[in-house]
Amino acid sequence: MSSDPRTLNELFNSAVDRFGESEFLRFKENGRWRSLSYKEAASRVRDTALGLYDKGFRAGDKLAIWSENRPEWNFADLASLAIGAVDVPIYATQARSQVEYILADSGARVIFVSSSFLADALSIKSALPSLEWIVSFDDVSPEQKDDSVVHINDLIDRGRSLSEEQPGLYESLWRNAGPSDLATLLYTSGTTGDPKGVMLTHKNLTANALNSYRWLDLDETRDTALTYLPFTHIFERAVWYLYAHAGTVVAYAESIDAVAKNLSEARPTVMTSVPRMFEKIYARILERGLSAGFPRKQIFLWALDVGRHWAERKDKGMPVGFLLRLQHRIASALVFKKWREAVGGRIRVFISGGAPLAPEIAYLFSAAGLPILQGYGLTETSPTISCNTLERNRIGTVGPVLDGVSVRIAEDGEILVKGDTVMQGYYNRPQENEEAFTPDGWFRTGDIGHLDADGFLTITDRKKDLIKTSGGKYIAPQLLEGLIKSSRFVSQVVIVGNGRKFASALIVPHKEMLRSYAELKNIGYASESELLANPRIVDLIQRQVDKHTAELARYEKVKKVALLERELTIESGELTPTLKPRRRFIEEKYAGVIDRLYEESADMVMV
Numbered sequence: 001m002s003s004d005p006r007t008l009n010e011l012f013n014s015a016v017d018r019f020g021e022s023e024f025l026r027f028k029e030n031g032r033w034r035s036l037s038y039k040e041a042a043s044r045v046r047d048t049a050l051g052l053y054d055k056g057f058r059a060g061d062k063l064a065i066w067s068e069n070r071p072e073w074n075f076a077d078l079a080s081l082a083i084g085a086v087d088v089p090i091y092a093t094q095a096r097s098q099v100e101y102i103l104a105d106s107g108a109r110v111i112f113v114s115s116s117f118l119a120d121a122l123s124i125k126s127a128l129p130s131l132e133w134i135v136s137f138d139d140v141s142p143e144q145k146d147d148s149v150v151h152i153n154d155l156i157d158r159g160r161s162l163s164e165e166q167p168g169l170y171e172s173l174w175r176n177a178g179p180s181d182l183a184t185l186l187y188t189s190g191t192t193g194d195p196k197g198v199m200l201t202h203k204n205l206t207a208n209a210l211n212s213y214r215w216l217d218l219d220e221t222r223d224t225a226l227t228y229l230p231f232t233h234i235f236e237r238a239v240w241y242l243y244a245h246a247g248t249v250v251a252y253a254e255s256i257d258a259v260a261k262n263l264s265e266a267r268p269t270v271m272t273s274v275p276r277m278f279e280k281i282y283a284r285i286l287e288r289g290l291s292a293g294f295p296r297k298q299i300f301l302w303a304l305d306v307g308r309h310w311a312e313r314k315d316k317g318m319p320v321g322f323l324l325r326l327q328h329r330i331a332s333a334l335v336f337k338k339w340r341e342a343v344g345g346r347i348r349v350f351i352s353g354g355a356p357l358a359p360e361i362a363y364l365f366s367a368a369g370l371p372i373l374q375g376y377g378l379t380e381t382s383p384t385i386s387c388n389t390l391e392r393n394r395i396g397t398v399g400p401v402l403d404g405v406s407v408r409i410a411e412d413g414e415i416l417v418k419g420d421t422v423m424q425g426y427y428n429r430p431q432e433n434e435e436a437f438t439p440d441g442w443f444r445t446g447d448i449g450h451l452d453a454d455g456f457l458t459i460t461d462r463k464k465d466l467i468k469t470s471g472g473k474y475i476a477p478q479l480l481e482g483l484i485k486s487s488r489f490v491s492q493v494v495i496v497g498n499g500r501k502f503a504s505a506l507i508v509p510h511k512e513m514l515r516s517y518a519e520l521k522n523i524g525y526a527s528e529s530e531l532l533a534n535p536r537i538v539d540l541i542q543r544q545v546d547k548h549t550a551e552l553a554r555y556e557k558v559k560k561v562a563l564l565e566r567e568l569t570i571e572s573g574e575l576t577p578t579l580k581p582r583r584r585f586i587e588e589k590y591a592g593v594i595d596r597l598y599e600e601s602a603d604m605v606m607v
Contacts, residue, residue, distance in 0.1 A: 004210060007202035008081050008183060009174040011209060011245050016042040019220065019247045025071050026224075026251040026266065033251075033265070036071065044071075044156070046170045048079035051159030052110070053173065055133070055150075059084030062106045062130075062185070065232075066090040066099065066121065067114035069252055072137045072152060073231050074240060076112040081183055081202070082174040088185045088197075089232040091577045092116070093570050100124050101194055102187045103131055105428060110135060112152075118144055179203035185427055186234055186379050197427030198379045200234075207420035208382040209241045211404040215387060216351075216373075218270070220247025224346075226268040228253035233578055234383045235353050239272050260284075260342075267344035274354040276579040278361050278372065283491060285339060287512040303331035304488075307367025308360070315366070315395045328367065336368035349373060349390060353383075354578045356459065356478050360486035362395040374398050376459055378445055380436070381405075382421035385445075386457045397456040407457065408442060414463055415449045416442035448476065465583060467498045473555040475503050477583075480549060480558060487544040489513045492568050494581050495558065496594050502559040504597045506590060507541060508567055514540075532563045560597045562590070 005011035019038045026035045036044075057063070063080040065087060067073050080087040088106045090099055099120070103111065107130045113121045115138035122144060125131050133148045140149055163170060183202045187195035225248050229236035243250050251266035253259050259277070289300035310328040313320050320328075340347065350365070350372040357374045365372050371390060376398035377383030385407065388399035401407045405419040422443045425433040437443055448460040461476035468474055477495035484493045484505060492508035511528065514537060518525060525531040532538075538561070545558050568574040574586050587594065 005206055005245075006179045007177050007181070008078075008205055008241060009177050009202070011206055011241060012045070012078055013042070013174065015244045015247065022220070022247065023249050024244070025074075026249060027071055028252070028254050041071070041075070044075045045078040045082060046163060047156040047159035048075050048152070049082040049159065049173065050162040050170055051155035051157070052079060052085070053083055053169070054158045054162045055110075055155070057083060057085060057110065059176070060182075061085045061110075062088055062108040064088040064090055064103055064106070064108040064111040066092070066111055066117045067137060068092050068116065068255070069227065069229075069231055069236075070114070070137065071252065072112070072114075076135075077184075077231070077237075081177065082170065084173065084177045084181060086182050086185055088187070089237070090187075091230060091232045093577050096120055096124065098187075098195060100127060102197075103128050105194075106185050106187075106197060109133075112137065114138055118149075122146060122149070177202060179206070182424065186232075188379050196429060196432065198234075199424040199427050200379075200382055201424055204382040204421050204423060205238060205241060207404060208238050208384055209245050211402045211421065212238070212242050212384055212387070213245055215389060215402050216242075217390065218242070218246035218248055223247075223270055224249040224251060224266060224268045226251045226253055226259070226262060226266050226271045228256055228259050228262075229272060229274065230577060233354075234379045235377070235578075236272060238383055239351075263344045264342070265344075267346045269346050269348050270351070271347065272351045272353065274579050275352055275357040275361065276355070278350070278352065278357065278365065279485070279491065281343075282361055282364065283510055283512070285342075286488065286510060289335075290512055290516040300335055303335035304364060306331045307336065308363045311363040311366040311395075315363070315393070331367070332369065339365075339368040340370060343370065351375060351387070353377065355580050356482045358482055358485035359396050360488070366395070376447075376457060378447075380423040380443060381417055381419075381445075382423070384421070385415075385417055388456075392456075394454075394456045397452070397458045399457065400455045401451075401457060407451065409450060410438075410444075412463075413448040413450065413460065415445040415447045415457070415459075417445055418442050467495065467503060469497060469503070469555065470499055470501050471555065475556050477503075480505070480552070480556065483548045483552075484545055484558070486548050489517070489541060489544050492564075494568070494583065494586055496587055496597075500598055503556065504560040504562070504594065505545060505558045506562050506564055506586065506593070507545075508564045509537075509541060529565060532565060538563065562593045562597055564590075 005014050016038045021037045021039060023035050024038045024041050026033055063085050065073055065076050077087050088108050090102060109132050111121055112135045118136050121134050133150055135150050135152055135155055137152050179202050181202050182199055183205055184200050185197040187197050225243050227250055231237045253262045290297060306327045310324055347370055352372050352374045362372050373388040373393055375384055375387030377385045384402055385405055386399045386401045392400060408416045410416055446463045448463055449458055451457055461478040465477055466474050467477055480495045481493045484490055489510055490507055491510045494506045495503055497503040523534055523536055542561055549557060574582055576582060
């Protein structure tokens with residue numbers, strides 16, 4: 001084997017050789033934490049792979065995985081790769097019609113499922129001629145027993161027997177996979193139309209892991225990671241490969257709802273997340289701080305102001321005077337120390353991706369000694385294109401471009417990418433493959449951005465999301481949304497206004513901040529709806545929007561605001577599985593609200 005792995009099989013098995021009996025995976029079973037070493041995990045992968053082989057599964061076949069995060073998810077992934085097969089992950093939140101489409105389009109022969117999805121898998125199997133059998137991670141009830149259903153333990157037993165009969169078979173299989181072989185089909189969640197299968201090779205994903213490893217300072221002697229983002233998404237899956245290569249202990253959160261509890265139990269040093277999770281952590285911190293009595297509430301607010309001022313000056317390379325340093329030490333001891341304890345007390349770095357991170361959140365977490373490194377990438381680029389580091393972190397950017405990746409900015413501002421991490425193409429989509437690349441071979445990301453003089457990349461918006469006003473001016477909604485979310489009074493925001501005279505905003509406020517403000521200003525209310533409808537509250541939000549967008553051009557300013565009472569969620573269809581707004585769906589759902597914003601007599605709206 002060469003010094004650097006060339007395939008995911010080589011990457012995983014070289015890690016097993018290097019770390020052997022060291023702890024690798026940590027997970028809850030029957031309410032108690034259990035661990036597997038690298039060697040124990042490798043045995044599970046081997047037996048699963050050979051069980052598949054014994055059932056007639058071969059190189060090039062497609063294997064789907066429909067499950068929540070758990071070690072078995074990763075074992076199924078690695079087992080598929082070991083045979084030279086192609087796996088097809090499915091989001092736990094995906095609509096059943098989309099699951100059917102993905103299974104049919106990919107031609108998957110087998111699907112691995114948790115108990116949550118076994119019934120659905122059985123019900124759609126008859127409509128899918130290519131789908132031959134189902135592997136269940138969990139016990140199967142009598143009414144769900146079927147000739148096509150195999151329990152994972154039965155598959156593992158078959159594989160173990162085959163391994164004893166042919167000891168060299170497994171290694172010969174995983175070594176047969178080449179760098180250019182297809183490893184996975186990742187169907188992008190999308191906001192419209194059918195999902196597209198992104199074809200990523202062993203070389204794509206291995207190059208991403210190696211590029212990221214050289215960029216980020218992970219250490220097997222100190223690092224433990226907590227993982228909760230879905231492995232179906234390329235971000236967390238690619239990070240899992242990175243953790244395996246680096247010797248990092250990977251602790252599995254029980255669920256998204258259990259992340260806070262699992263942080264205090266697993267006490268990780270590193271965690272990847274999306275901005276929405278940081279926003280929710282911050283919202284909980286605000287709620288507790290603002291509900292504290294005198295003088296703790298005043299100390300809390302003072303600490304936030306000091307921390308933001310300190311972090312902003314540090315980030316911009318400005319001098320931090322003696323008084324501010326002293327104030328920050330006091331704020332850290334009185335307030336920020338509790339933040340660190342709340343996330344386990346050992347976090348040295350968070351890594352954020354998937355959507356823009358509000359600078360306000362980044363500054364305050366930095367002030368608390370919990371730096372968030374924002375990165376950027378796409379499914380089509382395996383994913384990482386750029387990322388900040390602890391040594392080079394500039395808030396508001398997505399960091400310098402990784403070594404091994406090339407970026408060019410097109411004349412219209414679109415970010416173009418080349419490198420070993422760029423996808424092979426879209427599965428069964430020849431026309432879209434042609435459109436995805438420039439004539440000279442650069443991948444079109446669809447994102448608008450720019451590189452500064454120091455090489456830091458800033459994302460302005462998605463090209464397709466740009467809003468064109470009736471006056472012909474283009475507005476970047478993500479830019480505005482990021483600025484507006486810097487307000488402590490704003491939880492979620494979606495900019496609208498395509499084809500209209502001006503931009504408007506749908507805003508979900510931070511309810512606890514509003515209640516605190518109402519108490520301070522003696523604003524009475526009988527219900528949350530009444531509070532949001534109060535003209536003084538509406539005026540407060542408009543002033544916050546104006547304040548945080550003061551530097552924008554006049555045509556970019558948000559003229560009107562609608563306050564939404566309910567949070568935007570995945571379950572309601574308003575967010576993608578990666579927590580990005582489904583803009584078209586939101587605009588359709590709130591069409592009446594938006595129309596009222598543009599009535600001549602309209603001022604502000606609450607729903």
